[in-house]
Every structure is written in C-alpha cells, then in structure tokens.
Amino acid sequence: MRAMILAAGRGNRLRPLTDHCPKPLVSVANKPLIVYHIENLALAGFKEIVINLFHLGEKIEQYLGNGAAWGVSIAYSHEPALLEVGGGICYALDLLGSQPFAIVNGDIWTDYPFAKLPHQPKGHAHLVLVDNPLHHLEGDFAIQANGALSRETRGTLTYSGIAVLHPALFANDTPGDIFRLSVVLDQAILAKQLYGEYYNGSWTDVGTIERLQSLENALALTPFMQKIS
Template identity: 35%
Template sequence: MIRRAMVLAAGRGTRLAPLTDTTPKPLLPVAGRPLLEHILEFLHAGGIREVVINLHHLGHAIEERLGDGRRFGLRIQYSWEDPILDTGGGIKRAEPLLGGEPFVVVNGDSLLELHLEDVVAFHRARGALATMVVRPDPEAARYGLIELDAEDRVRRVVGLPPGVEGTFRGFMFPGLHVFEPDIFGWMEPDAAYSVIRTTYVKLLAAGMSVYGFLTPARWVNIDTPRALAAADLTLRTAPFRF
C-alpha cells in the first residue's frame, strides 16, 4: 500500500476569475464543500495517510481550511512556492516531504471515481517507474493525447518524444499519477516546468518503464465556470464512491 500523496493546488485558476480572485480554485464548493475535501476523502479511502499540498495563490486560505489534516484522518504538510513552479517543479520542490517511498500525485482541480488501490496494484505489478491514469474521451486531443501501445506502456505524450513510430491508442489524462521515488532523479530543482511535457518526455525518450492505467471511471474537473457547474451537478445527483 502507498501511504503518501501530493495534491497540486498552487495554480491561480485564472479561467475561473473573479471567483478565484478571493478563493483558491481547490476550495471552490462542489456539492456543498470544497473540491479539495472530496479529493482528500478519495485519497484516504485509497489508503493514503500522509499528504503534501503545494501552495502559491491564496495558499494561506487552504492551510487555514485544512490545518494539519487530522479531521480527515490524514497528516497534511504544505510546500510553498514563490515563484510558482508548475507541476514538475512543484513535485521536485516537495521531494524532502515525499522522497524515499512511492507516492501518488493528484491534481487539485479534478476528481476521479475509482479505487486507488487498483491503480497502485497495476503500477507495482508492472514494475513501473511512473503510471498515469488515462481515460477514453471523444475530446481527448483537446486535453493532450496520451498514447499507449498494446501492453499499456505509454509511448507518447502530447506528441512527444519525436521519432516514436507505431500504432497507438490515444486517451486523455485526468490528473492522477503514481511515482517511484527514483522519479526525482529525472527532475531539475528550482525550475518551473510541466511534469507531462518535460519529465515524462525524458522518461519515454530513455525507454523507462511508464504505463497507463486505462479506466472508464467518471471524472469531473473545475477548470472553467461551466465545468464547475457540471461538477457540482454531478456530485449532487450521483455522488462518487471510492
């Protein structure tokens, strides 16, 4: 069982302004409570007991809301960023709080209805360095295609690395990874970069063991006002079960 996770919560949420002028995106209410609290419930149900949350925009509001995490059955620590470091740089910054054990990373603005233990078991059975959850979606290309071969190995992300040939299946990435601690050796410190477009591309170019866990699981995100309203309706009418 994996016990540690990181929630990426530092973003500014500019597409949700003016809501995010005063409230950080992960604290926007979905079905009566902040989406971030739904995410913590999901992680706890999957066996996670220690959580790191990276903070930048209105981060104090998140810290004040969640505290040390005891009321969620978790131990929460915070990783502050100034300037903001994007997803890859943010994960690397949190290495002192995460290093030494496998860990899960989830986006702070989306939620999946699945059993986290199934993803972890898949990751371990394949001896993966990194595993991405992927979903079929008719608009997968809009999110950035994640391409898998017949053995569910990830071969390309957003069309990279160049020169990879073959017939692959394209999916979308809904915001959940599992990493071995060796991933930190592939990450530059003190820099802002995308874990997808930078770290994963390095791993794939080097032929490292990267897999995609394919699931039809329901998924919501709150990237835009329309998506926020849809997420609220979904979780009110048919709550996710973990």
C-alpha cells in the first residue's frame, strides 16, 4: 500500500516560522515533523510515499530528495494552486494508483503505529479518530457499534489526519478541483461507506506556536515518545 503525506498548506497560524520554512519542515525535538512520518511509515513497511507540494514545496523536495535516506521512494505531486486537502489528494491519484492508500497530515505529531492501518478498508474510507483536543471540543464524527462513522453530535471524536482512502471516494471529482476532504467524507456517510477506529495514544495537531511549544516540552520530558515502540 502506498502512503501520501499532505504537505502543501501555508501554515498561517505558525507564522512567522512558516514565512520561510514550510510547515512540514518545522522541527520538533530537532527533527522535522515530516521526517517523523517518513520514519514511522518506513517502519510499518510502506515503501512508496507521495507528497503534495505548494507553499515552499521546493524546500521540502530539496530536503527529502527521493527518500533513499529513509529506505523509501518519494514521488511529488506539484499542485498548480492550493487545492485544499480533498483536491490535493484527487490531483495526486495518478501517483497513488488504483488501490486503497494511506494518508497522513504533514502538520501532526503522533505515535500511531501505521502498521495497524487496514490495507483493504471496509468502506471507501477508514479514519483514525482521537479524543477531542481543547481547540476542537465539538469533534467531527461518532463511531457506531459496527465501526461506521456518523455526524452525530453525541460521543464525537476528532479526525486525526490519518486515514486509508479508496480512489472510489473521488469518483465524481476532477483533478484540479478545489475542495475539502470533508465534502467526500460526508458523501461517504450518506452512502454508508465511511468507517473508522479510535486511537488513544499520543497525538498533537501542531497548528499554532503554542501547541508546537507544548509538544516540544512534552517530548523533552518523555523522550521515549519520539519513537514508536
């Protein structure tokens, strides 16, 4: 199974850091966020990784190269404009192939073991959900008894930015369209094709300077968190 790291965003809430450094290259405990993902994907057996680029994308490509330093092969999807998450994935489908693929947001930190991801999801999408963080207490989805996800308002959890998607999820979309991932996920709910799992391990949306500093402090206190056991 291939994996895609989403790395095209501007990172406005991390300015001024992201004025000259793309968000996925922002370092936590002296290592760029995106490198944690590449290392952990490689550890889980992923060999082919696609990375979408827009804001300062050339710096990401220069830093990572072809991925050989981590034992993986990296292909790049250069977006002609910022296509949002859904549009960015759709634009990269030619690189991702016809089988289900994993995705991970480039601006999160987690110890989630990517080897757990299903290579053949039950529906068109399998999302990893986490407890609602303080900045998103309303959550995104609720998990039903059979693993299906809904937009129920009770018992909600937050989408972690980690998922397995089937290309069929984008059957009605055209490469180059600009749209959020939530658009196709809501369509999948209506078609009863959206499933997920709950993960209670370490996860941080590194979306602000404050959250970045909090993560730095946490890793300094518990350095073992930097590696998946």
